[in-house]
Amino acid sequence: MIDADTLAYEHDEEAAGFGRPPTPAGVRPAGHGALNRVAVALMAVALLSLAVQVFSGTLNGTWAGLLSGLGLLSFGAALYFWSGLRGTEAGIKHDGTQFDGLRTRGWAGWVAGLAMTALYVLLYFDPRLLGYVPAVWGAGGLVEEARITGGLVLTVQPLAHALGVETSQWFLYGVLYTLAILVFGVRMFMKYRHNRYQQIRTASVMFFQSVFAWYLPQLLVRFQQPYVEFNGVWPLKYDYLWPEKTHGQFLGAGLPGKLLLAFAVAGVVATPILTYFYGKRWYCSWVCGCGGLAETLGDPWRQLSSKSTRAWKIERWLIHGVLLLVVVTTAALWLDYRASGNLYGSWSGKLRTAYGLYVGAIFSGVVGVGFYPLLGSRVWCRFGCPQAAILGILQRVFSRFRITTNGGQCMSCGNCSTYCEMGIDVRAYAQRGENIVRASCVGCGVCAAVCPRGVLKLEAGPPGDRYDGAERPVAALVDSVKSPEIYGYRSWQGPAGDVAKDLRKT
Numbered sequence: 286m287i288d289a290d291t292l293a294y295e296h297d298e299e300a301a302g303f304g305r306p307p308t309p310a311g312v313r314p315a316g317h318g319a320l321n322r323v324a325v326a327l328m329a330v331a332l333l334s335l336a337v338q339v340f341s342g343t344l345n346g347t348w349a350g351l352l353s354g355l356g357l358l359s360f361g362a363a364l365y366f367w368s369g370l371r372g373t374e375a376g377i378k379h380d381g382t383q384f385d386g387l388r389t390r391g392w393a394g395w396v397a398g399l400a401m402t403a404l405y406v407l408l409y410f411d412p413r414l415l416g417y418v419p420a421v422w423g424a425g426g427l428v429e430e431a432r433i434t435g436g437l438v439l440t441v442q443p444l445a446h447a448l449g450v451e452t453s454q455w456f457l458y459g460v461l462y463t464l465a466i467l468v469f470g471v472r473m474f475m476k477y478r479h480n481r482y483q484q485i486r487t488a489s490v491m492f493f494q495s496v497f498a499w500y501l502p503q504l505l506v507r508f509q510q511p512y513v514e515f516n517g518v519w520p521l522k523y524d525y526l527w528p529e530k531t532h533g534q535f536l537g538a539g540l541p542g543k544l545l546l547a548f549a550v551a552g553v554v555a556t557p558i559l560t561y562f563y564g565k566r567w568y569c570s571w572v573c574g575c576g577g578l579a580e581t582l583g584d585p586w587r588q589l590s591s592k593s594t595r596a597w598k599i600e601r602w603l604i605h606g607v608l609l610l611v612v613v614t615t616a617a618l619w620l621d622y623r624a625s626g627n628l629y630g631s632w633s634g635k636l637r638t639a640y641g642l643y644v645g646a647i648f649s650g651v652v653g654v655g656f657y658p659l660l661g662s663r664v665w666c667r668f669g670c671p672q673a674a675i676l677g678i679l680q681r682v683f684s685r686f687r688i689t690t691n692g693g694q695c696m697s698c699g700n701c702s703t704y705c706e707m708g709i710d711v712r713a714y715a716q717r718g719e720n721i722v723r724a725s726c727v728g729c730g731v732c733a734a735v736c737p738r739g740v741l742k743l744e745a746g747p748p749g750d751r752y753d754g755a756e757r758p759v760a761a762l763v764d765s766v767k768s769p770e771i772y773g774y775r776s777w778q779g780p781a782g783d784v785a786k787d788l789r790k791t
């Protein structure tokens with residue numbers, strides 16, 4: 286039933302030009318009201334406090350500094366999202382998204398992308414500029430001790446001391462990462478408050494990040510146990526099953542270490558079982574820290590993922606290439622370990638370092654998060670994460686999870702494709718009434734949430750509509766690397782690729 290106000294609403298785009306449409310009378314736009322302005326003022330005060338602490342040292346390293354800086358900034362941002370959206374009608378609004386430079390690679394988007402990338406570059410390659418000098422080791426032992434010189438790292442020191450752990454750039458990173466998920470989680474709660482699935486999913490990533498990935502690992506550090514993020518699974522956390530960690534740390538740490546190793550192995554064993562029942566989403570959208578950040582901080586940029594078939598092709602080669610690389614690296618390190626380090630000489634160390642640097646740091650961190658405002662929120666999950674590759678193969682081959690489509694209801698608006706962060710052209714499936722069983726789908730449910738016609742549903746059912754080699758999982762695994770057929774790529778394109786070509790034009 287369309288109400289009278291909506292029927293009376295007129296907007297002549299031809300006359301107004303193709304700019305941001307005006308808000309109809311009587312509708313409260315997001316981001317207005319006195320409380321919203323108070324929130325902006327609080328954030329400004331917090332940024333001022335941080336600048337004073339970093340550049341003059343005043344209050345830096347004290348509780349007053351921490352609370353008036355990062356604490357107030359987080360509170361102000363959460364209040365901003367809550368107050369900005371609370372008076373609006375429930376239901377997803379993407380009003381103005383395509384006219385907002387921050388969200389469409391305008392100059393503000395580039396500034397945000399460069400700032401986020403710069404933070405990652407400093408964290409990994411030059412933490413001195415953040416106020417932390419790492420220890421330097423030479424051939425004869427320790428050359429220079431680690432020390433804090435001030436800057437952003439010092440701002441979180443009171444919290445580190447309260448937890449009984451050392452302050453470093455990685456402690457700062459953990460605090461910022463967790464705060465980002467919690468604060469932008471508030472935004473998700475408000476934006477998707479009409480959608481129970483989104484609320485539960487958001488609560489889940491907030492919990493797993495703050496408890497499993499941040500607080501519990503701090504306890505391990507405090508009690509001098511091997512460091513483990515409890516929401517991490519090999520091969521995403523590649524070193525968990527590398528000999529250095531397994532033998533050097535887990536098995537060398539007595540019973541707690543053995544329990545941690547058992548937990549790491551259990552994660553690998555549980556992966557196919559949980560994926561069979563719930564699809565890839567149990568991990569990528571509910572538990573994983575990378576997914577948690579993408580689903581909260583990254584949400585404003587989800588529409589930037591490329592929907593082209595070329596990007597899809599690159600995705601399949603790249604993500605399976607990284608999976609192959611981590612499997613080969615892990616096997617090579619174990620062979621070398623069994624040969625007491627005599628198999629490849631210094632090459633095993635170089636291999637380990639290279640994977641950690643190029644995949645673990647540059648791909649997953651600098652590009653994976655820094656490029657949110659330029660390439661969308663799931664660059665790493667889509668193109669690089671080896672855990673996502675395994676989950677994707679399992680989901681595609683034998684999971685019960687699928688998105689069902691009621692094609693007769695689809696009006697081809699394209700909302701679903703636009704807001705799919707994994708670059709899936711959901712509309713193409715919906716128009717043909719086909720279930721979506723794509724390997725890359727992380728089950729975020731946003732396509733279903735933004736569909737105005739209720740066409741899409743996240744469901745579980747028998748895995749009968751999968752790749753017809755479902756009863757041959759090993760062969761299916763090989764096929765998934767060498768053939769696009771397993772991902773429905775060829776059949777989706779049609780014999781001459783006409784469907785894809787036409788869709789790209791629209």
Ligand code: SF4
Nearest residue numbers: 705726727729730732
């Ligand atoms: S197809 Fe839907 S559920 Fe899957 S990743 Fe895209 S938006 Fe999320």
Ligand code: SF4
Nearest residue numbers: 695696698699701736
């Ligand atoms: S959002 Fe719904 S109606 Fe629009 S194209 Fe997608 S399935 Fe069709």
